[in-house]
Amino acid sequence: MEREHRSGKLLEPYTTVIGSMEKEMGLELTVYQIQSVENIKKYIQEHGKMTKDICYFVSIIPFPQGLGTNFYSDDDIYEGHWYADKRNGWGRMYYADCSTYEGEWFDDSPNGQGMLRLANENRYEGIWKNGKKHGAGKFFFFEKGQLYEGVWVDDIAKCGKMIDFGREEAIDPTSYPIPQIKLRNPTYVLERARSRFLDKNEEDT
Known part of the structure; x- marks a missing residue:
């Protein structure tokens, strides 16, 4: 995923960052939560396919280290x-x-x-x-x-x-x-x- 996912700005207002572990093993690990089914639909329309039962997903961004x-x-x-x-x-x-x-x-x-x-x-x-x-x-x-x-x-x-x-x-x-x-x-x-x-x-x- 793109680096903008670090701040969650790319996914707003459809998601909320619910956890983050930075600089672990040279990775940034961020967990996002889809706020509602309606937001899932909006997200699919703007960003591509996603199954409706997915409420959580993880972005892993490698750090040069x-x-x-x-x-x-x-x-x-x-x-x-x-x-x-x-x-x-x-x-x-x-x-x-x-x-x-x-x-x-x-x-x-x-x-x-x-x-x-x-x-x-x-x-x-x-x-x-x-x-x-x-x-x-x-x-x-x-x-x-x-x-x-x-x-x-x-x-x-x-x-x-x-x-x-x-x-x-x-x-x-x-x-x-x-x-x-x-x-x-x-x-x-x-x-x-x-x-x-x-x-x-x-x-x-």
């Missing part, structure tokens, strides 16, 4: 774990813009530890929340030979440090190396800022 692959398009492809018809667990998503995300998913979005590799090979490695960079992470700018390490909130880098990283082998390095920080205690300043954002992140979680 476990390991699997889904082709959203020729270029947007997900392979990994599923639960309750959504990407959940560890998985890899190939996007049409040639970027790739590999890591943890929850409720159909990147959540947890993961890596996003862009088409130019630059990449982010760190924490995600609801599909956004959110928490501690690192961003590698390989074409410039630089690395940013810090804290993100809602996809925005809030505090961290930028250092030269493989600048000698970079395709398009910066004209000058990053100068040394002149603060008396840069580690202390950075850790205080990091703690403030991370503590707030935990409170909002």
